[in-house]
Amino acid sequence: MAIIDDLGASLEKLPGGGVALTTLDGFMGWSRSMSEWTYPLGTACCAMEYIASSFSRFDFDRHGSIPRSDPRHCDVMVVAGTITRKMAPVLKRLYEQMPDPKWVIAMGNCTVSGGIFYYDSYSVVRGIDEIVPVDIYLAGCPPRPEAFQDAVLQLRAKIKAHSIAPSNERPVRSTLPNADTPRKGEGIAEGGERS
Amino acid sequence: MNAEELKDRLCAQYPDLCESLSIESGRATLVVAAQDLHACAADLKDMGFDFLEMLTALDWGDEFELVYLLRSHEMAVSMFAKCRVLRDAPRVASLVDVWPAANWHEREVFDLFGISFDGHPDLRRLLLPEDWSGHPLRKDYEDERIVRRPDYI
Numbered sequence A: 001m002a003i004i005d006d007l008g009a010s011l012e013k014l015p016g017g018g019v020a021l022t023t024l025d026g027f028m029g030w031s032r033s034m035s036e037w038t039y040p041l042g043t044a045c046c047a048m049e050y051i052a053s054s055f056s057r058f059d060f061d062r063h064g065s066i067p068r069s070d071p072r073h074c075d076v077m078v079v080a081g082t083i084t085r086k087m088a089p090v091l092k093r094l095y096e097q098m099p100d101p102k103w104v105i106a107m108g109n110c111t112v113s114g115g116i117f118y119y120d121s122y123s124v125v126r127g128i129d130e131i132v133p134v135d136i137y138l139a140g141c142p143p144r145p146e147a148f149q150d151a152v153l154q155l156r157a158k159i160k161a162h163s164i165a166p167s168n169e170r171p172v173r174s175t176l177p178n179a180d181t182p183r184k185g186e187g188i189a190e191g192g193e194r195s
Numbered sequence B: 001m002n003a004e005e006l007k008d009r010l011c012a013q014y015p016d017l018c019e020s021l022s023i024e025s026g027r028a029t030l031v032v033a034a035q036d037l038h039a040c041a042a043d044l045k046d047m048g049f050d051f052l053e054m055l056t057a058l059d060w061g062d063e064f065e066l067v068y069l070l071r072s073h074e075m076a077v078s079m080f081a082k083c084r085v086l087r088d089a090p091r092v093a094s095l096v097d098v099w100p101a102a103n104w105h106e107r108e109v110f111d112l113f114g115i116s117f118d119g120h121p122d123l124r125r126l127l128l129p130e131d132w133s134g135h136p137l138r139k140d141y142e143d144e145r146i147v148r149r150p151d152y153i
Helices: A004-012 A015-031 A046-054 A088-097 A109-113 A145-160 B003-013 B015-021 B034-047 B104-114
Strands: A037-042 A078-079 A101-109 A137-138 B021-022 B029-032 B052-060 B064-074 B077-086 B091-093 B116-118
Touching: A004 A015, A015 A145, A037 A046, A037 A088, A046 A078, A046 A101, A046 A145, A046 B104, A078 A088, A078 A145, A101 A109, A137 A145, B003 B015, B003 B029, B003 B034, B029 B034, B034 B064, B034 B077, B034 B091, B052 B104, B077 B091, B104 B116
Parallel strands: A037 A078, A078 A101, A101 A137, B029 B077, B091 B116
Antiparallel strands: B021 B029, B052 B064, B064 B077
């Protein structure tokens, strides 16, 4: 997407370029958000919910999200399942194979924080944001298909709000936390009690 | 051959093990010394235990206990063969030449407990990455990445 990104940077400098930029932003946001091709990285039971939500009963094809089992064809990675330390390099490599722009949904407690494997586990990564940047954290063990659809819609809002201009990031209108929101350990007050 | 006949035969073959041998409800337990393990396994296979269902280990502190679950399809009898090795010298004979199914089981036990199997054709880690240090199912395993469960939960 280098041409679009360069265009955003040069339009910003032109007098009156802001009008064109806003229009282009709207168009790019609309087109990117309406066709997420999801790459399912299903390693555990969350993958069952992912499969359930992609088949006819819940049918998220109607949102324009099509699962595709090749990271090179996809722009949204759905990490559905526990990521172990042995799997972590594979996850990173698959993420790097996806073309830009790309987004990540951490589906399920294991990918958000390690989940039930947070304590006393020698092998599980405590949150995939140790490895790849995460856009949507979807809690649940495992999350219902409705919750997953909501995550896709929240991600869509986030993509729509994204600007191609480097200095003109619009605020993300999503009720879910952003990838750069302070999270781990920040909410734990002194004395070990969770706030 | 039924379970009682099996017990008679085992007692005849291993008179000093006869006390530790118990056969209850079609399931037998045999405690073997580490140096006799390979010969005993070959005998058991001759007696009809043609299938190694499972192999695992336990950490009892000063020694490890290996547990082999054997199955005879002909007699419909399962047998646990148990074998203790000292923690300081965790070495035992490989049973890959008796039951080829032992290959990956022994690699798993080597991976997670650090017990070496003499004569194994390919003793590498099975589950953990090859650059892992330590054997995590040992009771004294320490890893700074592990978060211990706090008392208040």
